[in-house]
Amino acid sequence: MNKKRNKLVVDRHMFRLIVMIVAWMIFIAFTRFRKFYNLVNFQTMAAQFPEFGLMSLGVMLTMITGGIDLSVVGNANLTSILMAYLLINMTDVAGAIPPYAIPLVFFLAILIGATLGIFNGLLVSKAHIPPILATLGSGELYTGICMALTKGNAVSKFSRTYATTINNRLFGLIPVQLIIFTIMALLVWFLLSRTVFGTKIYMLGTSATAAKFSGLKTDTLLIKTYLLSGIVAALGGMIMLANYNSARADYGTVYTLQCVLIVVLGGVNPVGGKGKISGVILAIVLLRMLETGLNRFPKISSYYISLIWGGVLILVMVLNFFTENKRVRRKG
């Protein structure tokens, strides 16, 4: 009986996100049907959200351990700038790159992201710096390196082949960005729900003390988690590189807080130990649809977007508080 109730609560959270998405879709259907409901629009949305969607996965993983990763954007920019330089070097006079170039930059991006992530993990686990400070600091550090490297300028002028490849559509239908996001989301889902590692990080997030007394390698677990976060953030950077066809130290600076919003909106407990990827994905979809939908109303300035996002987040939190509270009260 108790399990049922727990399930019901989880579902209630998901249910609410779904209701909001559906309500918004219906509203748009009545007001801006043609401008919203067409294949191109959906393809555009699917190509846009993976860049911050990937970073949100990183924030989610770290939040499950009771931490947070505020360095995802810094990491993404540093990776994309370094890879942009590499691509410039590989671009020949005719503006072409060798066929191995794209797999190579992705491979290197993963390595760089992992290294930057490990650095965060070491700060959190070995130096015992609270994650919010450690990653805020490292994020600034990564951004600072970007600034120093680029003097604040955009790095472009590499072969267009990179951008066109990533902006391609599989079977002319599914954006490559979406495929990369889907692969990573499935991987994270598998790690969390089907592996020993997943169980351990949920437990670690619930109680670090109990984890120590149960013989878990808490330091290694944290380092691995931040490493993963680093990898997904770096991949997010590679998608930004393709979407803007350039890299810059201050791309996507609003994403840091957006990712935190998405993850919390998706039902991940900021204290740690709880959260599912399905909720996070719904939150990503909801926010993307809200923003794109609003853009279909030329009279509403895009300045209102933050206002609406903040409103949605607070609404969901308040609803959560009331349902949770009712439950506690009923328990007596």
Place this chain on the structure above:
Amino acid sequence: MGESLLKAVNIYKSFVGVEALKNVTFEIKPGEIHCLAGENGSGKSTLIKIISGVYTPDAGYMEFEGKRFSKITPIDAIKNGIQVIYQDFSIFPNLTVMENLAFNSELADRRKLVNHKRMRQIAEEAIAKIDFKVDLDAIVGNLSVAEKQMIAISRALIFNTKLIIMDEPTTALTRREVSNLFKIILRLKEMGIAILFVSHKLNEVFEISENFTILRSGERVASGSTSDLDAKKFTYYMTGREFQVHRFEYEKVKEEPIFSVDKIGIEGSFSNISFDVHSGEIVGITGLLDSGRTELGLALFGIKPIEEGEIKMRGKRIKLTNPRRAIHNKIGYLPEDRLSEGLFLSQSIGDNIVISEIDNLSKAFGILDRKQRRDEIKQWVKNLAIATPNPANACQTLSGGNQQRVVLAKWLACDLDLLILNGPTVGVDIGSKHDIHSILQDLAKRGMGLIIISDDLPEVLENCSRILVLKNGQVVGDMLASESDEKKILSYMM
């Protein structure tokens, strides 16, 4: 025997269809020390909360000094002289003693400004009533549990108090502090204040109370004079079961010890401690709260590594520098604080059971073997009779006794040679306590070595073959359980 001070008559209370109290009648006279006993979930807390106005009863009424109330608010209760001292004392740890003592009356007088002179006077009067010596300017958070309790009592006395309800007041106290508390209770009785003492500890009930009321599953099963009560009846009323006490008997099978420590020590905690544990043996380690017993337990599990001496497992020297090393050497540790150290409360019972052996539940690449995991959980829930409808439920849905079984299951699943248990039955009800004891004796019979760290002397005497008494970090007594009794152990401890 005069008029009763407080009477609660035919009280009913239910929460979402669960009846917490069924037709409970309770009475206490002025200056009476009354013990309210019952296992966890018997309705003790609900009854206290009804008396103090926190809950409204569904049916029944209360009488206070002859005045009849069908419901009261917490403020009514305080005005009528009822004070509750909860387990957490409801004090402000970051304020000084004086502020804590005077704060409530400052609020009650609806003063807007703080007057330090007046506050000091109130505080001084309050502690004088029970002869409590304390620095009024000390920060309460830095004081010991016993001192915090004294502050809560002093504070309760500031008002015109007629009844003080103490909710399990001895839980975190040392033996000496308990006897000090009892002296104060007697003093309060002389002042004409009635005490409702909530406890499930048999010896305390006998020592202090004049009358008792025992609740079981929300019903009053017995009440009367404590002098008519004995241990057997008490246990029977509490649990509805009769228990046979099995004293543990150990027969040495092998001369070789499985575990031995030689002159180990940690500066400032304990020093020069040596003992052996044989297969099938249960060694008891007892001592006062500050004797170093917990530090010794932590050292043997690698949480506080030893600084001198050596530890051997089956004759081979081992270094215990972290809990993983200990587990690798087949040593487990059931911690003192089950809630924070032993369990992941909001996670499932199942995950709590398998977490320490989880690396063995994967076939390859760290992928969980879900069937093996399920079978393992099912097996331990069954073996240790963990009362749950579904192991996917959160651990916090279990009672104390069942939670302790989950921690035990976690270690048994690791297939250990030595299990160290620090306070294995603290906060566990009597029924579960007996069950846990028989589980432990059974483990020893099957060849495991056990170390029980406990200050519950009957527990140590009943379950251990050999007892070490610790005092100031030294072993001051080493005896066979069969040749000792509580008095003898106490004489070493004090």
